[in-house]
Amino acid sequence: MNKRSWDKNIDSLFRVVGLAATLFGLIVLAVLIIDVFMDGAKRLGWDFFTSYPSRKPEQAGILSAWVGTVWIMITTALLAIPLGVGSGIYLEEYARRNRLTDFIEINIANLAGVPSVIYGILGLGLFVRLLHLERSVLAGGLILALLILPVVILATREALRSVPFSLREASYALGATQWQTIRHQVLPAGIGNILTGIILAMSRAIGETAPLITIGALTYIPFLPTNPLSFSGDFPYIHLTLQGFFDPFTVLPIQIFNWVSRPQKGFLVDAAAGIIVLLAITLLMNGAAIYLRYKNQKRW
Amino acid sequence: MIERLLFCCSLLSLLTTAGIIFVLVSESIGFFKEVSVIQFLTDTQWTPLFTNKHFGILPLLCGTLVTTVLAIGVAVPVGLVSAVYLSEYASEKIRRLVKPLLEILAAVPTVVYGYFALLFVTPLLKKFIPSLGGFNALSAGLVMGIMIIPLVSSLSEDAMHAVPLGLREGAYALGSHKIQVAFKIVFPAALSGITAAIILALSRAMGETMIVAIAAGQQPRLSLNPLVPIETITAYIVQISLGDTPHGTLEYQTIFVCGMTLFILTFVLNVISFRLKRRFQEIYE
Numbered sequence: 154m155n156k157r158s159w160d161k162n163i164d165s166l167f168r169v170v171g172l173a174a175t176l177f178g179l180i181v182l183a184v185l186i187i188d189v190f191m192d193g194a195k196r197l198g199w200d201f202f203t204s205y206p207s208r209k210p211e212q213a214g215i216l217s218a219w220v221g222t223v224w225i226m227i228t229t230a231l232l233a234i235p236l237g238v239g240s241g242i243y244l245e246e247y248a249r250r251n252r253l254t255d256f257i258e259i260n261i262a263n264l265a266g267v268p269s270v271i272y273g274i275l276g277l278g279l280f281v282r283l284l285h286l287e288r289s290v291l292a293g294g295l296i297l298a299l300l301i302l303p304v305v306i307l308a309t310r311e312a313l314r315s316v317p318f319s320l321r322e323a324s325y326a327l328g329a330t331q332w333q334t335i336r337h338q339v340l341p342a343g344i345g346n347i348l349t350g351i352i353l354a355m356s357r358a359i360g361e362t363a364p365l366i367t368i369g370a371l372t373y374i375p376f377l378p379t380n381p382l383s384f385s386g387d388f389p390y391i392h393l394t395l396q397g398f399f400d401p402f403t404v405l406p407i408q409i410f411n412w413v414s415r416p417q418k419g420f421l422v423d424a425a426a427g428i429i430v431l432l433a434i435t436l437l438m439n440g441a442a443i444y445l446r447y448k449n450q451k452r453w
Numbered sequence: 454m455i456e457r458l459l460f461c462c463s464l465l466s467l468l469t470t471a472g473i474i475f476v477l478v479s480e481s482i483g484f485f486k487e488v489s490v491i492q493f494l495t496d497t498q499w500t501p502l503f504t505n506k507h508f509g510i511l512p513l514l515c516g517t518l519v520t521t522v523l524a525i526g527v528a529v530p531v532g533l534v535s536a537v538y539l540s541e542y543a544s545e546k547i548r549r550l551v552k553p554l555l556e557i558l559a560a561v562p563t564v565v566y567g568y569f570a571l572l573f574v575t576p577l578l579k580k581f582i583p584s585l586g587g588f589n590a591l592s593a594g595l596v597m598g599i600m601i602i603p604l605v606s607s608l609s610e611d612a613m614h615a616v617p618l619g620l621r622e623g624a625y626a627l628g629s630h631k632i633q634v635a636f637k638i639v640f641p642a643a644l645s646g647i648t649a650a651i652i653l654a655l656s657r658a659m660g661e662t663m664i665v666a667i668a669a670g671q672q673p674r675l676s677l678n679p680l681v682p683i684e685t686i687t688a689y690i691v692q693i694s695l696g697d698t699p700h701g702t703l704e705y706q707t708i709f710v711c712g713m714t715l716f717i718l719t720f721v722l723n724v725i726s727f728r729l730k731r732r733f734q735e736i737y738e
Contacts (some may be wrong), residue, residue, distance in 0.1 A: 160630040167632055171538025174531045175551055178558045178602045185561075185569045192572070236462050243459035254463075259727070261466050266653065266723040267716065268660020270687050271473060273694075274712040278476030282700065299469050306466070332455050353560070360562025363662035363687070367694045367708070406564045406663075413568050413667055421572065428565050439560045443553040 186432065193425025201426055206408065210419025215427055218408035221290075222359060224397060225404055228294025229301065229358050234351060237302050241309025241347075246335055265303035272300045273367025281368050288369050291398040296364050301354040308350020312343035345449030349442045356438035360431065362406040405431050477716060480709035487703055493710070499673040499689075501707050502696075508707070510714055512673035516590065516683035520665055523594025523679060524601060524658040529651055531598075532605025536647075539606065540613040541635040552607065559603040567667030570596040575668065588670030588682035597664050601654045608653065612646025612733060613639050649729035656722035660715060662687035686711045 204214025248254040276296035286292040316339050324334040340347075405427060412424035485493070488508045496509025535555075539548055574592040579585045616639050624634045640647070670682025671692050684692070690711050698705045 160632060164630055164632045167538070167635075168542055171534055171542055174534035175538055175543075175555070175606075177531055177535075178599055179551075179554055181599050182558055182561070185565070185573070188569065188573050189565070236465055239459045239462035240465065243456070243463045247456050247459060248463070257463050257466060260470055262727055263720065263723050264466055264469060266656055266719060266726075267473070268662070268687065268719055270660065270662045270690055271477075271712055271716050271719075274690070274708060275469070275473045275476050277694075278480060278709070279472055302466065302469070356560060360560075360564070362562070362564045363666075363691060366691055369694060406562055409568070410564050410663065410667065413564075413571065424568060428568055431562055432565060435560055435562060436557065439557050443556075446553075 189425050189428050189432065193422055193427070193429050196422045196426035197429060201423075206411075210417055210423055213412075213420070213423050215405060215408055215430065218403055218405045218427070219430070221402035222404045224290045224402060225293050225297060225365075226355060226359060228290055228398060229297040230351075230355060232294060232298035233301050233305055233354065233358075236298070237305025237351075237354075238309050238347060240302075241306045241313065242335060242340075244306070245310045245313040246331070246339065261303050261306055265307065269300055269361055270363040270367060272296050273364030275299070276364060276368045286399070288401045289399045290402045292368055293365050293402060293404075294398075296368065297358040297361060300361065300364060301358050304354040304357065305351060308354070309343075309347050312346035312350065313339060315346065316342045345445060349445045349449070352438050352442040352445070356435045356442070359438070360406055360435055362404075362410055365404060365407055366410070473716065477709055477713040480706050481713045484703065484706040484710045497675050499684075501693075501704050506703075510686075510711070512675045513684060513686045513689055513711065514714070515675050515677070516665075516669070516673065517659055517685040517687070519590045519677060519679055519683060520594040520597060520661075520669060520685055521655060521658040523591065524597035524661075525651070525655060527595055527598025528601040528605045528654055528658075532602045532650075532654075533609055533647065535602070535606040536609035536613060537635050537640065540610045541631065541639060552610075555603040555606060558600065561600070563600070563661065563663035564667070566596050566600055567593075567664045570664055570668035582680060585680050586670070586682050588668060588672075589680050590665075590669050590683045591679040593665045593667075593669035594679065596668070597658055597661050600661070600664070601657050604657060605650050605654050608650035609643070609647045612643040612650065615646070615733075616642045643733070645729045646733040649726040649733065652722050652726040652729070656719045656726070659722070660687065660719050662691060666691040686715050690715075 201214045202219065203216055204212060205216050206218075207213040244254065244257065248257075273296060276292055280286045280292040280295050281288065284292075286295075320338050320342060321334050324338045325331075329337070409424050409427040409431065412420040412427065415421075493508055493510055495511070496507050497511055498507035498509050499512045500507045539551065543551070570592045571588075574596055575585065575587065575589065578592055582591075585591065620638055620642060621634050624638045629637070665685045666688040669685060669688060671684050671688065672682045673684040673689065674681070676683070690708055693704065693708050698708075
């Protein structure tokens with residue numbers, strides 16, 4: 154075999170190897186999903202969503218876990234979206250390049266790489282102990298908000314950067330101030346991509362377990378925020394009151410972790426069923442983000 | 454007025470970093486008043502919860518090292534081959550279909566991967582390695598590797614994509630094959646970007662918590678054997694947090710010392726990666 158056809162063979166061989174490497178992760182993901190479904194699908198039913206955790210695996214449910222997740226997500230979104238988008242706007246539209254903004258930029262890039270469990274330690278030292286928020290919804294929401302802040306900021310900046318400069322110049326030419334230009338031209342033009350980033354960030358926050366364990370979010374919570382004394386909880390289970398933000402909580406991934414670490418086989422079924430719910434939420438959010446990004450691929 | 458308000462939002466990120474450093478340092482000082490730095494760095498046992506207490510970080514570092522190396526061992530070869538394929542071989546259509554799908558791998562909550570490692574991968578591996586422990590570094594590391602494949606492949610692909618077309622065309626003009634162009638021209642040209650991706654993956658693997666907390670065990674040991682239960686720095690932090698350790702005790706402070714160690718390690722890696730990436734961007738943009 155001469156050198157040329159040898160190279161050609163290697164070339165087509167690599168095509169196959171490359172495709173296999175690319176699909177490898179996806180195949181594992183498919184196996185994971187099938188495995189979880191086979192373990193947990195039988196446990197999924199209406200009562201799984203409306204029952205509290207229990208000592209008996211066949212009666213245990215995720216009511217306090219999913220309600221807690223909703224509470225935490227509301228808190229996280231309320232904090233992270235305005236702060237993250239605001240900061241992104243400042244850095245992209247207002248900031249002049251100087252040492253301070255340079256430093257802020259490097260700092261944000263670095264924060265994005267800090268392990269999530271460190272944010273939990275920050276929360277433990279700062280929010281739980283120093284500010285005496287204890288193991289509350291607010292403390293958990295604050296931690297997750299700080300955790301996803303870099304993601305929201307970077308997504309906002311990227312979205313604004315893709316808005317062409319001519320749009321801003323046209324607005325200035327009509328006599329608009331900088332804020333009017335941002336508010337009425339730049340933000341609406343970039344909102345699709347900002348939204349994509351926010352959804353991805355929130356989907357990450359929903360799955361986070363470690364930082365909430367670190368602040369001591371409890372694993373056995375037989376009540377819901379706002380009505381800690383009532384063991385029943387009424388439909389629709391979420392009653393937004395100020396007090397709720399200061400109540401203890403658990404979330405879906407922590408509940409799953411708790412079940413995985415129990416020795417009884419029955420709880421593993423509960424864990425698998427919980428994972429199906431959690432996976433469904435994250436995959437739906439990621440799907441929505443991919444679709445949004447695809448729809449917003451505007452060529453200026 | 455609005456500008457100032459938005460500026461304050463940006464300052465929050467600085468405050469976060471300051472907060473992290475403040476919390477870690479202030480609690481660690483208390484720890485190092487009781488335990489000397491030398492003991493912390495050289496003692497070969499980590500037993501803060503036993504009556505015979507030892508505070509040597511080496512066993513935890515060792516556990517972290519084993520799982521990290523395993524994860525990198527999976528993620529780097531698979532991720533790089535996939536990156537070369539996506540950047541040089543795949544059609545635009547395949548790229549646009551596969552890239553977002555790969556991102557989903559990174560979006561799966563880590564507690565789910567932990568379940569998968571403990572209850573699917575470990576039993577599967579046990580069929581081939583009967584001596585494998587129920588908790589072990591091997592399956593945790595392998596699954597962690599799968600999780601960070603997208604990180605390696607996507608960042609490396611970006612780096613290869615940024616290599617100017619002219620370099621490739623020059624090589625083709627000299628009669629090179631695609632495989633030669635990919636591995637002898639594009640890959641070396643993108644090397645600093647690829648290295649940045651690998652270092653970032655290292656840092657991610659070190660900080661990963663739930664997979665190792667669930668599947669790797671809770672036994673700090675100074676051993677490079679991936680078949681036995683070990684404990685990583687992150688898994689220890691979770692273990693202590695789950696118990697009700699009273700505030701202010703030495704056990705409580707170990708959380709912060711471990712956090713500090715982890716923070717320094719990942720910080721150094723992140724900075725190196727950031728620098729490398731920046732240098733790469735300067736060359737081609």
